[in-house]
Amino acid sequence: MTEKIRCDACPVMCYIAPGQTGACDRYANSDGRIVRTDPLVMLSHAVQNGTRLVPFASRPWAESADTEPLPTDVTLTGIGSGTTYPDYKPAPFIVSSKVAGADMVTVVTEAIFSYCGVKVKIDTDRFLGPEGAAVRAKGEVIGHVTTAEYGSQMLSIGGVHHLTGGSKPEGRETCATMLALCNGEAAELVIDGGAVVLVQAGKAPVVDGKPEYRMRVGCGSATIGMFAAQWKGLVDEVVVVDDHITGVVSEHQAGKVLDWPPTGIRIKGHRSTPGRYFRVSEPGLGWGGTKLTDPLDILGPWKAEKGARPGLTLLMVSTTGEDHGYFVLDQSLIPQRQPLPDHLKPTVSLIAENCEPALCTVMFVGGAGGSLRAGVARNPVRLTQSVQGGRTELTIGGAKCFVWPGGGITFMVDVLHLPRGAFGYVPTPALVAPLEFTLPREDYLAMGGHAEQILSLDQVLREGGEYTTAAELRPRPDKAS
């Protein structure tokens, strides 16, 4: 057969030549049939030495089924299952199973998400860019810097406005960047007025070409709170330099409780509460996420009447312990840098030891509360209610997810919990992600589930599960008489 045939698994409706794939590479024309190009992924929950294992099938099911027995608890994921379009078509696989003696149904599909985004958590206190600044990939705006969290900078990437509300290149780059991040690949992001960051799920961020190793132990005030007792008697003053809250031990409540004597230090910054200072510097790539390369820049003149004296010792340290300096006041009460004494080295090392490795975390956020529900049940709102009520468990490629309360089915999942390559795309543009809805059979029937489409797992393994496209309505070459 030499003619092109039409794939109708998404609104793009590609005409695909024999032996070729469609625009998304997920479907191909194989001997006049539209076929999904990736195998359906199954998983099993095995417990070995107390550890929960999730081995994923590495071969097509037909081969596996012929040569080795399947685990009794095998379940299907949506990965490789295929997409249905338009949405009233039943989902590609609706499979019955027994779970702890109960009759269950799992509906699997690969859903097309125009409404989706990626939240990126980057463990660094370095300045990546102002809150609200545009994040770009290959020059296109694909997201923005959002509210920083404790020890981490946060980016919001994607979303329907960048996917479909701007120019075609903007939509294309947004989709490509989200796809790369969701499939565990690296993406270079350029932040307006800020840094260039290389982001990859589960890997250390690289900020302006420099890998980040440590996530800060806490803000400057928290660091004082944690370690003040260990500095007592070893040094006269400690300043923990931090872009958010710089801490001064002699003034801080932790120091007060320890009867730490005043030192006459003066910090240039906005004093919030005793021993806690905001805005000691501009944010940057220096000490503690400030612009500082010399921490002494934040000190004003020392006050003799408040306790400053020649010989007074001062430790200045960043919130990761990465940057530190030891100073002694001279006769004019000017701090003079000296090597860090041996007796203070363990306390600086302790800050570093308490820092966790800096990583990038990529969370995919998708909205499954739309039309795809019709592929699950004829009364879609009942599926929403069932998911929200906890009767239906939603998993993403076998991974547990967080479902946001309130309306709809807005879920969030750590992309590292899915097998690599679980995400796809279509050029509308939109991301494709696997979904599995598992619920009691009686609930499924009550919500208007596609009862006639329910197959046992054995049937799926024996017969396959390709769904009918327009091309399928004609006789298959191997069936044609």
Ligand code: SF4
């Ligand atoms: S882009 Fe859409 S129509 Fe084209 S092959 Fe992929 S799923 Fe089919």
